[in-house]
Amino acid sequence: MANVLAFAESRGGELRKVALEAVTAARALADAEGGEVHALLMGAPGIAAKAEQLGRHGADVVLVVEHPALANHSAEVAAATAAARAREGAYGAVVFSASAQGKDLAPRVAAKLGVPMAADVLSLEGAPGSVSVTHPGYASKVTRTLTLSAKPAILSLRPGAFTPAAVTKAGRVETLAPAMDPASARVVVKEMVQGRSGKPDLGDAPVIVSGGRGLRAAENFRLVEELADAFGNAAVGCTRAVADDGWRPQSDQIGQTGRTVSPDLYVAVGISGAIQHLAGMRTAKTIVAINRDKEAPIFKVADYGIVGDALEVVPALTAAVREAKQGH
């Protein structure tokens, strides 16, 4: 593998965890053939301060693009800049996250460079002249291996699938200019809508507590939120049945037509485990299910199951988790 370019995603002047995941995956690809990892970091002036963190996760070179108009991410400016850099650098691969930003950005870069891409990558392997990756297909009911022979191989990584690893590199900083005038971008962000403040996002959270219709009423989601709070680092998800009933916002829905997540721990409360729901969470590392019906399909994928009434089991679990956390 020649050198590898990683797009270091940021928002509001902060690096996102997926930036470190992209650098980590790029490092693995580059190491296979002794290449370098170059990280592309774009943002408003001041973003250069984040270069050091990319170096600590394996970037040999951090290419910093600062511009006052880049306080909000612009996919057009990012795509033009990443494609221009990729052309110049003759990279073997260019790695993005399959985050909301990355899903929008990576295919444009691929089209600008005239090459195919692999999206939502779960694992990857570099070989001389090609890159093979796995990614989900058919509503996540199969795993497909794709082989890309065009250069560079453009990849977007499933958030959470690559654990950021600390590999200290010099992280030499170079500055770059945006490849197009940010003022000429056609798609303009007019407003950023903040989610619930202080709560980790479903895509970033190492723990997800998710509720289904078995909670019986919208107000019982309080129990799910309290369990999430007890874990401290948890986000709250839900099934489509619950989102459709208006108990939770659509953006919390996990599954085939909602978010796809890969947390370390997924706690399914009062969720039957329909295939459309499993499509969004079956790659979680550990799955816990709490359901009244011991025949519920969720138990077939759960590592640990408790048969019982959620309204009774969840408060007990919340208390026990709180205690366990304090014991640390």
Add this chain to the structure above:
Amino acid sequence: MKIVVCIKRVPDMESRFRITADGKLVDEAGLKFDMSDFDGYAVEVALQLTEKLPQGEVVVVSLGPDAVQEVLRKALSMGAARAIHLKADRVPADGFAVARALAAELQGGGYDLIMFGKHAMDTMSGVVGPMTAELLGLPNVSAASKLDVASGKGTARRELEGGAEIVEFPLPAVVSIDEGIARPRYPSLKGIMAAKKKPLETKPAQLDVARLEVTKTELPADRQGGRIIGEGAAAVPELVRLLQTEAKVL
């Protein structure tokens, strides 16, 4: 207002999938097929937009074998005005090849909006829409969860991790559609009858060599699930112990 929606025919995702003997692909023989979920949402959004505006027209395009005419007819019966079938023996796995063939057809079509699903249910990639936008040199909005157009301008909402953004863009533009924005209508009997008479044009797809190949397809190994550790609140201490010592997530 002229809108074109690109729709893909995919197997029913409720199917029990099997893998072909060479281990490379999903064996699609004998499966039921339908329009990909998000593409159905896109058709619905397009119909709603054109119903509100004067001289609205929705065109649908699908690339693939003759069987894709089923999903084109379905879109016609929902209310689209005409359909274009880009004929190919099969849909290549390489989304860029598909995007190039679609762009070649859509170029110069005079569309105000070119719409896609967020991703196709089989590839789950979401690349064909933004790639087509790039090839046509048009602004692109991926995974819109709300869409409005008025006087040559579009406004869309995109869900981000932990928030959302509201974007504005000039038309013509490419937009791909997320869930939640609209539920596709069921074709009425009248719609189904009318669809039979609507124009469906077939032409060869301009496909060149695919440079991305599916080299293996596997059914995920069954999780070692099914371990019920107990009943009711009494099982909680054992669960916490396992989370600490075995799963090491607490």
